[in-house]
Amino acid sequence: MAVKKSKDSCKCVSEIVNSYGASPDSLISMLQDIQSKYHYLPETALRQVAKSLKLPLVQVFGVATFFKAFSLKPRGKNHIHVCLGTACHVRNAPSVLGEMERQLGVKAGETTDDMQFTLESVNCVGTCAMGPIVMVNGKYYGQMNTGKVKKTLAEYKKSPRQRKNEKVKVANRA
Ligand code: FES
Numbered sequence: 576m577a578v579k580k581s582k583d584s585c586k587c588v589s590e591i592v593n594s595y596g597a598s599p600d601s602l603i604s605m606l607q608d609i610q611s612k613y614h615y616l617p618e619t620a621l622r623q624v625a626k627s628l629k630l631p632l633v634q635v636f637g638v639a640t641f642f643k644a645f646s647l648k649p650r651g652k653n654h655i656h657v658c659l660g661t662a663c664h665v666r667n668a669p670s671v672l673g674e675m676e677r678q679l680g681v682k683a684g685e686t687t688d689d690m691q692f693t694l695e696s697v698n699c700v701g702t703c704a705m706g707p708i709v710m711v712n713g714k715y716y717g718q719m720n721t722g723k724v725k726k727t728l729a730e731y732k733k734s735p736r737q738r739k740n741e742k743v744k745v746a747n748r749a
Contacts, residue, residue, distance in 0.1 A: 587612060588620045592627045599628045602638055606645060614654075614690075615646040651686045651693040653731045656710040660699030663706035667720065671707050672696055674721040678728055691732070 591608045595601035602624070609620050616639050625635040639645045657672040672694075676682055679692050686693040700708055705717030709727065716727055 585619075585623060588623045589627065592624060597627055599630055602628065602630070602635065603642070606635075606639055610645055614650045614652060614693075615648055618647070649686065649690065651691050653692050653712055655692060655694045656697045656700065657683070657694070658698070658700050658706060658708040658710075659696045660703065660706075662699070662703035663708055666707045668707035670721050671709060671719050671724065674724040675709075675728075678724055692728075 588609060591605050591612070594608075595605055605624060606616060609624070610616055613620070621635050621639055622632060624630075625632040628635075639647060655675065657668060657675055659668050659672065672683060675694055679687055679694055681687055681692070681694055683694050683696045697710075700710060700715070702708055702715060702717065705715070707717075707719045709716045709719045711727065711731060716723070719727070
């Protein structure tokens with residue numbers, strides 16, 4: 576979802592800034608919250624944060640570009656990392672990435688047109704014994720193979736209504 580300079584987005588950024596008492600010490604936390612909301616850091620939001628905190632814009636951009644976890648480019652709602660580190664590579668991770676690319680219709684580093692998925696490759700996420708590893712929104716999928724790709728993606732293609740029904744089922748079990 577691209578963020579337009581609207582009253583809503585300004586209000587949302589203001590709420591985030593104010594939730595940290597508009598303290599420059601909480602800049603990273605604010606940027607995390609903004610990214611969590613929009614899936615990236617829109618330039619308008621960074622300008623608004625800088626203005627609200629009375630910080631030079633270059634300082635806010637400096638933090639936003641220093642940490643790899645932040646993105647200045649629009650990203651999909653779901654963020655997929657396919658590990659291509661050595662241990663995963665020798666267990667066929669490139670084929671897993673290729674199948675992801677085929678199923679999503681994008682190359683690594685790209686976002687689907689519907690803004691649902693961003694696909695990226697990474698080098699080792701520290702769980703080599705379980706490789707090949709795919710991470711979706713921080714959740715690890717081990718021993719991945721091309722046959723599991725479709726099912727994994729399907730988990731994230733569900734409609735909000737389907738997800739809501741699942742939550743109700745889980746809640747009823749408790
Ligand atoms: S190489 Fe993939 S988790 Fe280490």
